[in-house]
Amino acid sequence: MRFWNSTAKSGGGSKTTRASNSLYLSNAREGETYTMLGLEGGHRFKEKVYSMGLNPGVKFKILQNSGRGPVELQVRQTKLAIGRGMTARIKIRKNDAPG
Amino acid sequence: MTPRDKNIVVALAGNPNSGKTTIFNNLTGANQHVGNFPGVTVEKKEGRFNYRDYRITLIDLPGTYSLSAYSIEEIIARNFIIHEKPDVIIDIVDASNIERNLYLTTQISELGMPIILALNMSDMAKNSGLMIDYNYLSKLLGVPVVPTVGNKNKGMKELLEAVIDLIENGFELEPAAVKYGKEFEKEISRLTELIAKDSQKTNGYKEDWLSLKLIENDSEVNKLISGHSQADDIFKRAARSRQRLKSLYGDEPSTVITDKRYGFISGACSEATTMTAERRHDISDTIDYLLIHPVLGLPMFAILMWLVFHVTFSLGEKPIELIEWSIEHLAGLASIYIPDGMINSLVVDGIIGGVGAVIVFLPNIMLLFLAIALLEDTGYMARAAFVMDRIMHKIGLHGKSFIPMLIGFGCTVPAFMGSRIIEDKTDRLITMHVTNFMSCGARLPVYILICGAFWPQNAGTVVFSVYAIGVVVAIVMVKVLRITRFKGMSSPFVMELPPYRMPTVKSLFLHMWERSWMYLRKAGTIILGISIIMWFLMTFPQKRNYSHDYQSMIAKTQAAFQVSQITDDEKNEQITGYRSQMASENLEYSLAGRLGKDIEPLLKPLGFDWRLGIAIISGFAAKEVVVSTMGTVYGVGEADETSESLRSRLANDPKYSKLIAYTFVVFILLCMPCMAALAVFIRETRSWKELLFQMSYTTALAWFVALMIHQGGKLLGLDG
Numbered sequence: 001m002r003f004w005n006s007t008a009k010s011g012g013g014s015k016t017t018r019a020s021n022s023l024y025l026s027n028a029r030e031g032e033t034y035t036m037l038g039l040e041g042g043h044r045f046k047e048k049v050y051s052m053g054l055n056p057g058v059k060f061k062i063l064q065n066s067g068r069g070p071v072e073l074q075v076r077q078t079k080l081a082i083g084r085g086m087t088a089r090i091k092i093r094k095n096d097a098p099g
Numbered sequence: 100m101t102p103r104d105k106n107i108v109v110a111l112a113g114n115p116n117s118g119k120t121t122i123f124n125n126l127t128g129a130n131q132h133v134g135n136f137p138g139v140t141v142e143k144k145e146g147r148f149n150y151r152d153y154r155i156t157l158i159d160l161p162g163t164y165s166l167s168a169y170s171i172e173e174i175i176a177r178n179f180i181i182h183e184k185p186d187v188i189i190d191i192v193d194a195s196n197i198e199r200n201l202y203l204t205t206q207i208s209e210l211g212m213p214i215i216l217a218l219n220m221s222d223m224a225k226n227s228g229l230m231i232d233y234n235y236l237s238k239l240l241g242v243p244v245v246p247t248v249g250n251k252n253k254g255m256k257e258l259l260e261a262v263i264d265l266i267e268n269g270f271e272l273e274p275a276a277v278k279y280g281k282e283f284e285k286e287i288s289r290l291t292e293l294i295a296k297d298s299q300k301t302n303g304y305k306e307d308w309l310s311l312k313l314i315e316n317d318s319e320v321n322k323l324i325s326g327h328s329q330a331d332d333i334f335k336r337a338a339r340s341r342q343r344l345k346s347l348y349g350d351e352p353s354t355v356i357t358d359k360r361y362g363f364i365s366g367a368c369s370e371a372t373t374m375t376a377e378r379r380h381d382i383s384d385t386i387d388y389l390l391i392h393p394v395l396g397l398p399m400f401a402i403l404m405w406l407v408f409h410v411t412f413s414l415g416e417k418p419i420e421l422i423e424w425s426i427e428h429l430a431g432l433a434s435i436y437i438p439d440g441m442i443n444s445l446v447v448d449g450i451i452g453g454v455g456a457v458i459v460f461l462p463n464i465m466l467l468f469l470a471i472a473l474l475e476d477t478g479y480m481a482r483a484a485f486v487m488d489r490i491m492h493k494i495g496l497h498g499k500s501f502i503p504m505l506i507g508f509g510c511t512v513p514a515f516m517g518s519r520i521i522e523d524k525t526d527r528l529i530t531m532h533v534t535n536f537m538s539c540g541a542r543l544p545v546y547i548l549i550c551g552a553f554w555p556q557n558a559g560t561v562v563f564s565v566y567a568i569g570v571v572v573a574i575v576m577v578k579v580l581r582i583t584r585f586k587g588m589s590s591p592f593v594m595e596l597p598p599y600r601m602p603t604v605k606s607l608f609l610h611m612w613e614r615s616w617m618y619l620r621k622a623g624t625i626i627l628g629i630s631i632i633m634w635f636l637m638t639f640p641q642k643r644n645y646s647h648d649y650q651s652m653i654a655k656t657q658a659a660f661q662v663s664q665i666t667d668d669e670k671n672e673q674i675t676g677y678r679s680q681m682a683s684e685n686l687e688y689s690l691a692g693r694l695g696k697d698i699e700p701l702l703k704p705l706g707f708d709w710r711l712g713i714a715i716i717s718g719f720a721a722k723e724v725v726v727s728t729m730g731t732v733y734g735v736g737e738a739d740e741t742s743e744s745l746r747s748r749l750a751n752d753p754k755y756s757k758l759i760a761y762t763f764v765v766f767i768l769l770c771m772p773c774m775a776a777l778a779v780f781i782r783e784t785r786s787w788k789e790l791l792f793q794m795s796y797t798t799a800l801a802w803f804v805a806l807m808i809h810q811g812g813k814l815l816g817l818d819g
Contacts, residue, residue: 043316043353044169045591050357051165052595053199057358063384066393069489070498070592077196077227079387081485083497083592 025071025082025090033061037091052080059095105153108183109262112176112207113191114200115162116597118219121249122191123159124606133613150259158185166206168319170522180210181304187262191217194224194231197372201364204240208274211305214242215261221246228376236371241272250603277363279356282347286340287311293336297328313337314344315353383598390479396486403479404505407470411463411509418462426455445634453630453720460510465615467506467513472610476602480520481594488592495577497592500530504573507537511776515783516614523590528789529580531780535772535797536573538566541722545767548726552746553760569768572804629774633720642688649677682731691716705766705805706759715766721773758812762805769801
């Protein structure tokens with residue numbers, strides 16, 4: 001972690017960005033786009049989320065995150081709702097602003 | 100082979116919301132049968148039709164995102180494919196969301212069955228700017244691809260042609276398999292070798308598929324392999340494989356497998372599809388902005404639910420009157436053609452009365468299920484769950500549980516049936532165990548009668564407090580059940596919010612009809628049986644020696660009328676009085692009456708006497724029967740909730756106080772649901788254990804809460 005952080009400024013390698021920008025879905029901001037990193041939890045939860053199209057590496061956009069209740073996001077061509085309790089276990093990375 | 104000898108079985112697989120059901124309806128029309136998969140409450144739809152020389156049986160598999168062993172639907176879908184070996188699997192893929200949908204396809208391919216890909220909603224995909232090269236995609240995936248538009252009934256013939264073609268001529272390619280890489284292949288072949296040593300135990304599963312599933316640590320496959328003669332070696336090997344792959348890839352093998360599948364898919368899609376436009380803000384986004392808005396979402400939901408209720412119960416009124424009228428006339432006819440006596444009473448009071456009381460709800464049920472179908476098919480149901488999740492989560496359930504609970508205020512029967520929308524079994528059971536406390540419409544007449552008698556000035560407020568007690572008890576019980584019988588968290592709430600769609604009239608009505616027919620069938624079987632038992636309990640043994648000689652008293656009255664001593668009205672009033680006193684004595688003498696007296700010691704601490712005991716027992720047939728039973732017990736003839744004579748009898752009875760009245764309505768609120776609801780409960784849960792639990796705990800709770808109210812009230816000196 002530390003090592004990656006120290007080189008984060010160069011902004012080139014994927015590993016550096018991953019470590020410096022990683023956060024949990026619960027903290028994601030409305031209207032921003034993120035990349036799925038992975039999730040902490042059992043196989044059951046993992047397979048469910050991944051099979052619904054939110055698998056590591058996929059990009060998605062936050063449609064609603066009001067701080068309470070489920071988070072709504074747009075991934076691939078569909079919208080998913082994820083319960084508040086689950087969002088604290090889903091690791092994501094903020095995408096660089098387009099352009 | 101002669102025509103019609105060629106029976107083939109075709110299974111429809113696909114994601115939820117991929118339009119699977121629409122295609123199923125298009126292909127089978129009304130020739131469908133809805134049942135359950137063996138041993139579970141997952142709906143199994145089956146339809147038969149002829150096409151060319153073939154007799155086709157079409158099975159609609161449960162909609163799933165994956166074929167892992169993590170949900171009952173997934174296990175069912177995959178076991179059906181493996182054990183029933185359908186001749187062809189049609190995999191319905193939502194073309195506008197092709198990548199996610201193909202994830203399931205990669206897993207179906209691994210089962211090694213003939214597949215046809217139906218690229219459904221291909222028009223929507225095109226409109227959103229997604230161009231798909233069908234031929235190329237077919238080559239890449241190794242399966243025939245047919246574009247369809249289910250809701251416009253397009254591509255159905257082509258789909259069937261493809262099925263026939265696949266059966267008669269096969270396909271030039273094999274379904275393409277995801278390449279998991281050399282290391283995986285090595286581990287798979289090692290495991291396959293071990294498994295092949297005892298091929299008896301593989302139960303029709305492909306060995307390399309089993310090996311892959313062992314690496315994924317699939318619970319169902321682990322169970323299967325534990326019966327294998329080499330089980331120990333296989334499990335050891337699988338654990339080593341997982342360990343090795345984990346250290347190689349730095350991640351769980353199951354996650355790597357998911358990655359590889361998506362990798363394969365995006366490879367195929369990037370070659371066979373082109374996106375010509377950016378995703379635009381569409382109409383669904385606009386509607387969603389309103390309907391799941393953090394502030395506006397809840398009031399919008401409340402308005403929609405109020406509408407559902409209003410429509411269900413107000414539009415239902417007229418047809419219900421019509422049914423009541425028909426039942427009365429049927430009973431009238433039966434009384435004319437069947438001579439007075441036991442048989443007459445059995446047919447009129449027992450069968451027509453009992454089954455009639457249940458059929459009366461049919462219009463409500465049909466309307467309610469029409470409304471639910473509308474909410475489901477448009478896509479709103481998922482939004483309702485979204486909006487309610489915040490509140491329901493605090494209680495310990497998630498959003499979807501709210502819908503059956505709300506329906507419970509109307510009638511517990513459709514509420515139990517409606518709990519099907521909750522996928523998770525534990526959540527569903529907990530919801531069904533507290534639905535009873537959502538005071539149903541049939542209990543209302545009881546409250547109106549009792550509260551009207553004892554609180555003529557503010558009956559409304561008192562009735563409202565009863566409803567509120569029900570809601571509080573439900574919330575408390577969810578928490579209690581979560582920490583006692585159903586330990587653990589509520590299932591993870593992850594749900595797709597499908598795009599809003601215009602439902603087809605055909606699918607709405609098919610949906611409504613299926614559910615209503617199930618309800619009717621129930622009325623014809625189990626409820627008929629229970630009605631006869633209830634009639635028997637309330638009729639036998641027959642009393643021979645009444646306290647008065649009512650027959651001669653009636654004769655005397657009639658004689659007095661003959662010689663014009665009394666008017667017609669007076670005569671009728673007197674005769675009705677005698678008859679109901681007879682009925683009252685009879686009921687007291689019957690098994691139900693004795694039961695009422697037998698349980699009196701139990702009811703004494705609550706302040707109830709045997710008459711209230713009989714009323715409670717009769718409530719088992721249907722809650723509103725409590726009112727008519729009280730009419731019989733008090734010998735006031737035909738009684739309904741507004742009956743003045745019954746009200747004044749109750750209010751003036753020195754044995755009863757306001758405290759007892761309140762204790763009684765709370766008991767009626769909480770005690771076990773009526774037989775119709777219980778019959779549906781057993782059908783939905785398929786568990787006698789849960790049924791017994793439901794019956795006993797609700798009634799015990801009713802007793803306990805009633806005891807607290809009564810004894811607490813006495814301590815506070817409220818029993819005056």
